[in-house]
Amino acid sequence: MALALSANPLFEVIVLAMPSRVESSAFYDLNASISTQSFAQKVRTQAILVQDILDSSGLDSSLARAKSLHALTQCLESTLATSPKPLCLIGFDSALNVPITPQDLAAHYCFTTRPYDSLRPEPFSNYSIAQVSKLCYVEYGVYMFSACEQDISAYDPVLLRYYDYLFSPTGFHTWLSSSRQSVPSLLHIITAGSAYFEAILAANLRSPQACANKPLRVLWTPRWAACDMHSTFLRYVDVLLEQAREGRFLLHFRPHPNMYDHLVIESKILSKQRWQDIKESIDRYGKWDMRPSIIESFSDCDVIISDTSSMLIYAFLSGKPTIYTQGDSTAEISAWALRVVQGVFITTTEGELLQVLDDLCSHLLQAFAPKAALRSYILQQNFHFPKQGASSAITQALLQDMTEPNLKERQ
CATH class of the missing domain: 3.40.50 (Rossmann fold)
Incomplete structure (x- = not known):
């Protein structure tokens, strides 16, 4: 603008x-x-x-x-x-x-x-x-x-x-x-x-192409306020790191710039050492992504995981396979948002999340095809361009x- x-x-x-x-x-x-x-x-x-x-x-x-x-x-x-x-x-x-x-x-x-x-x-x-x-x-x-x-x-x-x-x-x-x-x-x-x-649309981030014999790059963008019921950070940080250590995928993590201040300084939910350990593990098994532009983060990932935040809408617009981790919260989102998330995978439990990730890691294009087919209709009905x-x-x-x-x- x-x-x-x-x-x-x-x-x-x-x-x-x-x-x-x-x-x-x-x-x-x-x-x-x-x-x-x-x-x-x-x-x-x-x-x-x-x-x-x-x-x-x-x-x-x-x-x-x-x-x-x-x-x-x-x-x-x-x-x-x-x-x-x-x-x-x-x-x-x-x-x-x-x-x-x-x-x-x-x-x-x-x-x-x-x-x-x-x-x-x-x-x-x-x-x-x-x-x-x-x-x-x-x-x-x-x-x-x-x-x-x-x-x-x-x-x-x-x-x-x-x-x-x-x-x-x-x-x-x-x-x-x-x-x-x-x-x-x-x-x-x-x-x-x-x-x-x-x-985001102009960046032309669609058409995911999984590289043969290479793990998928999974970008995780949870809400920063871990005390917020709409944040999945504390719920999934250990299990996603475990999957990355086992080589199932590369874990890209994009922390909100306020996340450290909230988790470590203000609420003291995590110690400085625990935060540093998480950062070092993600750097070892993926990428700790601090780039200013989310478009840059979207461009070099294959799958996006988000909870209830604006990032979920941006992820849908990117055209990349997106997983919404809070199916139990769909009653709390608007009818507009509910129509948009029909174009993403919706999970509620750890088991459901791991199953969707496994399907995408095994057959990315085939698993994503049903959601990708809805994209044009959702854009036409719910957005203004x-x-x-x-x-x-x-x-x-x-x-x-x-x-x-x-x-x-x-x-």
Whole structure:
């Protein structure tokens, strides 16, 4: 989306990384810097580190706010004036101070991927940003729990009342988010599709080809909160490692960036040594995958295992054989999600999981064929893919918002 907007001469785009927290008492990087640097590399530009600007100016962001901000804004203005590409900025220093904020940038529009401002530093609150910018929300995940839930945090009207736009990935999510807005606001909810969905499809990850005499590569992507009933990490970590040690398959494990903090630091469910032992075992019998992009992780695996999370939807979209490990939780997911998971294998017990893995390891294409046959129908019935793409739909919404009648109406 950042690329699509920057291609229009009416927009100057800044991608701003910030520290965050999820079920943690402290803010931390949460892979923001790695992801921003990775994106900058892909678009052939360079991520600007606030720390570097401050160091070159001989300033300390925590002690010289006004001076550091002046140096930062001068650098940003110069970069925006000379390059049409998105400006990628890591907006915190090595101590996780936040020397530059959305208010400092004073953008006309500010996009967030999560509405939960309690997870952001205070200057990044919805209320603070809304004073200088129109807030836009592109959903960071795919809500798949029951539509009967009354309190859906992602669509909390108290949080979303500060937003001008919510761009939903499907018609179902537009209906669901609209039905939860009980507080008067300026919020417009638009079914725009998802640029991320499109990117996964465009990567053309389908048609699994098992290499003769080589074990399958099984990617496991459990939820990070092991105390959550929807996480299978503690239930299956030992049995999957045992299967990998026996050579049944190569185990690729993609930990959520918050998993270590939650399991080891906050909840102390695992000791540091136990975590390290798991990591070393997975490295020995597969891959400990820390790459920023899930598309890269999907590209070099043959089978994906997921529990109840957005990753399950992404895995289905990849076209790879996918195993949903929580058949006992299907009553808790929405009718929309239930239709989507008809395209994946559903297991409930350890025995069922191992049986499906055994079938796929023995006859990958034959075992997957019945599920693969449903893919096109599920995509057509449950997803929204605008002809010009989701980014174009969002761009057009902003251009419409910028027209004179709309501006007068909002004044």
